[in-house]
Amino acid sequence: MANSDIRNNWTIAEIKGVYNTPLLELIFNAATLHRKYNDTAEVQVCTLLSIKTGGCGEDCAYCPQAARYDTGVEVQALMKKKEVLEYAQKAKDAGSTRFCMGAAWREVRDNKDFDNVLEMVKGVNQMGMEVCCTLGMLTETQAQKLAEAGLYAYNHNLDTSKEHYTEIISTRTYEDRLETLDNVRKAGVSVCCGGIIGLGETHDDRIKMLHTLVTMEEHPESVPINSLVPIAGTPLASNEKVDIWDMVRMIATARILMPKTMVRLSAGRTDMSIAEQALCFMAGANSIFAGDKLLTTPNPSFDDDNLMFKLLGLEPRKAFKEEKAYLHEMAN
Numbered sequence: 001m002a003n004s005d006i007r008n009n010w011t012i013a014e015i016k017g018v019y020n021t022p023l024l025e026l027i028f029n030a031a032t033l034h035r036k037y038n039d040t041a042e043v044q045v046c047t048l049l050s051i052k053t054g055g056c057g058e059d060c061a062y063c064p065q066a067a068r069y070d071t072g073v074e075v076q077a078l079m080k081k082k083e084v085l086e087y088a089q090k091a092k093d094a095g096s097t098r099f100c101m102g103a104a105w106r107e108v109r110d111n112k113d114f115d116n117v118l119e120m121v122k123g124v125n126q127m128g129m130e131v132c133c134t135l136g137m138l139t140e141t142q143a144q145k146l147a148e149a150g151l152y153a154y155n156h157n158l159d160t161s162k163e164h165y166t167e168i169i170s171t172r173t174y175e176d177r178l179e180t181l182d183n184v185r186k187a188g189v190s191v192c193c194g195g196i197i198g199l200g201e202t203h204d205d206r207i208k209m210l211h212t213l214v215t216m217e218e219h220p221e222s223v224p225i226n227s228l229v230p231i232a233g234t235p236l237a238s239n240e241k242v243d244i245w246d247m248v249r250m251i252a253t254a255r256i257l258m259p260k261t262m263v264r265l266s267a268g269r270t271d272m273s274i275a276e277q278a279l280c281f282m283a284g285a286n287s288i289f290a291g292d293k294l295l296t297t298p299n300p301s302f303d304d305d306n307l308m309f310k311l312l313g314l315e316p317r318k319a320f321k322e323e324k325a326y327l328h329e330m331a332n
């Protein structure tokens with residue numbers, strides 16, 4: 001039977017209607033759907049590691065790692081596998097079940113560095129963690145190679161609407177992003193795709209980005225919602241701070257549109273109180289990035305997050321839960 005909560009045919013007007021619902025009503029509606037489809041006590045804890053930092057040739061206006069902006073980020077070559085696995089072990093010991101490796105690349109090239117990344121993916125997978133990468137654009141063959149190495153998810157954000165995209169990035173197109181996402185999907189890797197609020201976009205831009213995500217053939221399995229971390233030296237350095245109510249509205253709308261997706265409260269948490277983060281969890285966020293650094297910018301510490309989890313009665317989600325549920329279903 002078709003499930004009327006999980007739809008791929010949302011119209012812009014319908015999404016606008018959800019997004020513009022009076023805030024407390026919107027949070028209540030999102031919380032109700034969240035409760036119906038997910039264990040609301042459970043929050044996925046992902047740890048990020050920048051395995052290749054800075055010196056990127058792209059011109060993403062928000063990014064501290066773009067070589068053309070003077071942001072003070074030190075360029076670092078690809079890390080060694082041993083070092084990466086040590087970080088992954090630390091993250092696992094601290095309760096993280098997903099480990100995401102990021103590289104400041106425009107795209108993956110078929111070279112030694114990619115071979116090394118494939119080895120890192122194998123290593124982290126063997127440690128029993130869900131492995132995620134965010135390495136820029138991928139071909140279908142590269143996505144398949146990553147899948148064979150044990151990649152669980154690939155993060156590649158749309159960042160904003162197609163219309164606003166050209167104001168933020170000129171060195172690649174929205175279609176390029178969509179093509180990579182297609183390649184990831186075809187390789188059977190879980191899709192992690194979201195965006196940033198605070199880029200100077202309108203409410204309509206946010207609605208259009210959500211429309212692109214929700215009308216994909218399959219909803220992304222995870223949707224990170226970042227609030228801009230303004231970086232000195234980038235063109236967006238003096239953008240206004242994102243209003244917490246905008247963050248909550250965005251999360252609640254994403255939860256209503258994609259009831260089963262992991263909605264990740266991503267960049268921007270260092271500026272939020274526990275009460276503000278609690279509202280985001282109430283509105284349907286069920287994943288965070290943990291560890292005191294995102295890629296290059298600060299993030300709350302494992303200890304701070306543990307305290308928050310205790311206070312709010314939240315617990316870290318186990319690794320490979322979806323796969324286990326699927327295998328269980330198949331066996332019965």
Ligand code: SAM
Nearest residue numbers: 062063103104105134135136157226228229267
């Ligand atoms: N180079 C790859 C790419 O662009 O896909 C992977 C790394 S890139 C840093 C990953 C994502 O981080 C970007 O798509 C963007 O959504 C997010 N991001 C980067 N800088 C940010 C900032 N200052 N504030 C919030 N999110 C940011």
Ligand code: DTB
Nearest residue numbers: 102134224266267294295296297
């Ligand atoms: C995502 O959506 N947010 C993360 C992850 N995917 C790779 C990155 C946030 C980066 C914030 C800026 C920095 O730390 O460099």
Ligand code: SF4
Nearest residue numbers: 056058060063066104
């Ligand atoms: Fe490079 Fe990714 Fe930063 Fe864009 S977001 S400048 S592609 S590292």
